[in-house]
Amino acid sequence: MKKIIIIILFLVGCSSNSSEKNIPSFDENSAFQHLLDQCSFGPRNPGSEGHERFSEYLESYLLSLSPNVIVQEFSYLEHLTETQREGKNLIAQFNLESNERLLLGAHWDTRSLSDEDPDEEKKSLPVLGANDGASGTAVLMELASIFSKNTPPIGIDLVFFDAEDVGINGKPYTFAMGSEYFSKNLPIEKPKSAIIIDMIGDKYLKIPIERFSYRINPEMVKEIWSLANELDLNAFEYKVGYEIYDDHVPLWENAQIPAIDIIDFDYPNLFYNHWHTQNDTPENCSPQSLQQVGTLLLNYVYGKVTK
Ligand SMILES: [Zn+2]
Numbered sequence: 001m002k003k004i005i006i007i008i009l010f011l012v013g014c015s016s017n018s019s020e021k022n023i024p025s026f027d028e029n030s031a032f033q034h035l036l037d038q039c040s041f042g043p044r045n046p047g048s049e050g051h052e053r054f055s056e057y058l059e060s061y062l063l064s065l066s067p068n069v070i071v072q073e074f075s076y077l078e079h080l081t082e083t084q085r086e087g088k089n090l091i092a093q094f095n096l097e098s099n100e101r102l103l104l105g106a107h108w109d110t111r112s113l114s115d116e117d118p119d120e121e122k123k124s125l126p127v128l129g130a131n132d133g134a135s136g137t138a139v140l141m142e143l144a145s146i147f148s149k150n151t152p153p154i155g156i157d158l159v160f161f162d163a164e165d166v167g168i169n170g171k172p173y174t175f176a177m178g179s180e181y182f183s184k185n186l187p188i189e190k191p192k193s194a195i196i197i198d199m200i201g202d203k204y205l206k207i208p209i210e211r212f213s214y215r216i217n218p219e220m221v222k223e224i225w226s227l228a229n230e231l232d233l234n235a236f237e238y239k240v241g242y243e244i245y246d247d248h249v250p251l252w253e254n255a256q257i258p259a260i261d262i263i264d265f266d267y268p269n270l271f272y273n274h275w276h277t278q279n280d281t282p283e284n285c286s287p288q289s290l291q292q293v294g295t296l297l298l299n300y301v302y303g304k305v306t307k
Contacts, residue, residue, distance in 0.1 A: 023302040024150045026294035027142065032287035034138035035130060035201060038108075039282055043126035044133060045112035046078060046085045046163055055088050058108060058160060061141065065148035068093035070188065074181040078166045079174035080112065087162040089178050091188060094147040098155035100304075103194035103257065104143065104297065105247055106136025107164030107178065115169065116276035130282045131267055132165065132275060135201025139294050146298065154304045157188050161247050164198075172245035179247035183254035193220055194259035195300075196248045199275070200293045201285035204268040207293075208241030213260035216252050220260050227303070228296050235292040241265070262293060 041057070042050035062069045070091040078085050090108075110129030114122050127133075140158050147156055161182065167175030200207070214221050228236035248259035267274050267284070274280050 021302055023299055024146050026291055026298055028287035028291035031138050031142040031290040031294055034141040035134045035285060036282055038134040038137060039128055039130050043128055044108065044110045045126045046087065046109055046166060048126065051109060058090055062090060062092040062144060065144045066092040066094060068096055072182060072187045076163060076177040076181065079168050080166055087178050089162055089182050090160040092144050092158045093188065094156040095152050096155065101155035101157055101189060101191040102301065103157045103159055103191040104140060105159040105161055105194060105196045106140050106198060107133060107161040107247060108137045109133060109162050109165055111165040111276055114276060114278050116273065117278050122278045125278060127276055127280050129280055130285050131199050131201040131280050135199060135285060135290065136197040139197055139200065139290050142294060143297060152301050154301065156301065157191055164247055175245060176247050176250050179250040183250045186255060190255060191257060193217065194248065194251050194257050196246055196259060196261045197293055198246055198261065198263045199267060200262060200264060201289050202264050202267045203284060203286035203289060205235040205264050205289040205292060206237055206266065207235050207262055207264050208237045208239050210261040210263055211240055211243035212249060214240055217258035217260050220258065224260065224300065227299060231295065231299055233292045233296055235289065
């Protein structure tokens, strides 16, 4: 009698699960503290004391984490007030040896007017910018700390843009003066791609795909939103939303850097908006929202190990 022995060979492939990659975790409370710290300077609109003092604070913070910090100063016409102003983009670089470079950007300035506030008397007041200004900057500040301790597998250029929120409503090209200057006078080697984050602190965070991003870099959009889905980051919605003029547009139009924008414009929802009002305060933001975006970016960057 013959025995038939069936040997089943299991082919174990080299999987690239995120558990096998060394992905640092994102500290949401530390990130939220960066948001609160920025708000403690008061409004940070160009020309204000808060703007001046926070730029000094941010510069020394970055210098404590990276030996490669670039301060890009520039002059521009603030169309909103017809004032000539001085601006400051701050750049912190990590893993300079790598020539595959990703730009991660956010604007650090806030708006000088609450022109969307429903209360007429409040329209002339500057915005605190807990979400519009501080949230993206807070996530990048936390990432700077992480990159300083865990060298990223690709080159990272963190760019803190000034003078994003200085424009006249309905005239997009009067906004984003910092990224306009940056993209026409690149102070760093041109990165392969870019991700801008803006208004990502909303405690009811929902991030659809920004329309312009999908047009100029659909591959990266698919990669980012699929990754969010894999990681169960449910703030990310796999649908195309508004087209928004943000710092990613000058990067593409002037320097052909394929850039995408991660933004939640409906703050907090479709029917009511704290954007450019006196209600853009920390109470309307949350650490968990910063966590969603921070976790996504860390997985994207450190996941590049095996891609
Ligand atoms: Zn704004």
